[in-house]
Amino acid sequence: MSQPLILASGSEIRQVLLRNAGLAFEVEKPRVDEETVRHAMQAEGAPPRDVADMLAELKAQKVSAKFPAALVIGCDQVLAIDGEIFAKPETRDEARAQLEKLRGAQHRLISAAVICEGGRPVWRKIGVVKMTMRDFSDAYLDAYLDRNWDSIQHSVGAYKLEEEGVRLFERIDGDYFTVLGLPLLELLWFLGNRGVIET
Numbered sequence: 001m002s003q004p005l006i007l008a009s010g011s012e013i014r015q016v017l018l019r020n021a022g023l024a025f026e027v028e029k030p031r032v033d034e035e036t037v038r039h040a041m042q043a044e045g046a047p048p049r050d051v052a053d054m055l056a057e058l059k060a061q062k063v064s065a066k067f068p069a070a071l072v073i074g075c076d077q078v079l080a081i082d083g084e085i086f087a088k089p090e091t092r093d094e095a096r097a098q099l100e101k102l103r104g105a106q107h108r109l110i111s112a113a114v115i116c117e118g119g120r121p122v123w124r125k126i127g128v129v130k131m132t133m134r135d136f137s138d139a140y141l142d143a144y145l146d147r148n149w150d151s152i153q154h155s156v157g158a159y160k161l162e163e164e165g166v167r168l169f170e171r172i173d174g175d176y177f178t179v180l181g182l183p184l185l186e187l188l189w190f191l192g193n194r195g196v197i198e199t
């Protein structure tokens, strides 16, 4: 019997990525006040990657404390542009305003993943992808939101690369899975090395 694996994330796409890779795991949603942690770290001038890393570790640690024998994966993704961090837009208007800021510019999508065992980190990876958005028209932006708001409201950038969101982009420099929210290839490498999955 291999070591139990738990994904400490409510993110549907993270669950899909692990399931499609053939992994057996449980899901435990972490209770972490992300907004408070994010704002406190930003107030101290913490760089976006440190914010994502800290939140991913807190989520993994919280669940690992309850299940110390398991390997617990915590994740967090932040969108950064010009030193500013964007969180998931709460409303369609916020999503529109956010996409207007990202239009015709390059932003970074930073995905952190941390694995905890016995409440302590045993692995971590921070993936960064440079995302260059087209200078799309207002008409397209409104039509895009009409068609996609229901689907994209849980995505930090108000887009899903595997859906129509791909049409917002001119260029993507980095790993596809990291955009979706998980540095999957590095995670699989670690789990294989630990003997949790066959290699």
Ligand SMILES: Nc1nc2c(ncn2[C@@H]2O[C@H](COP(=O)(O)OP(=O)(O)OP(=O)(O)O)[C@@H](O)[C@H]2O)c(=O)[nH]1
Pocket (backbone or CB within 6 Å): 008, 009, 010, 011, 012, 013, 014, 029, 030, 075, 076, 077, 078, 088, 154, 155, 156, 157, 159, 160, 161, 162, 165, 179, 180, 181
């Ligand atoms: N399907 C999809 N989801 C995306 C994409 N880009 C970002 N996301 C999602 O945006 C969300 C970023 O917010 P997070 O705070 O990291 O995660 P969450 O969804 O709140 O879930 P927790 O891990 O429980 O915090 C994640 O669920 C990512 O998977 C994308 O291109 N496609």
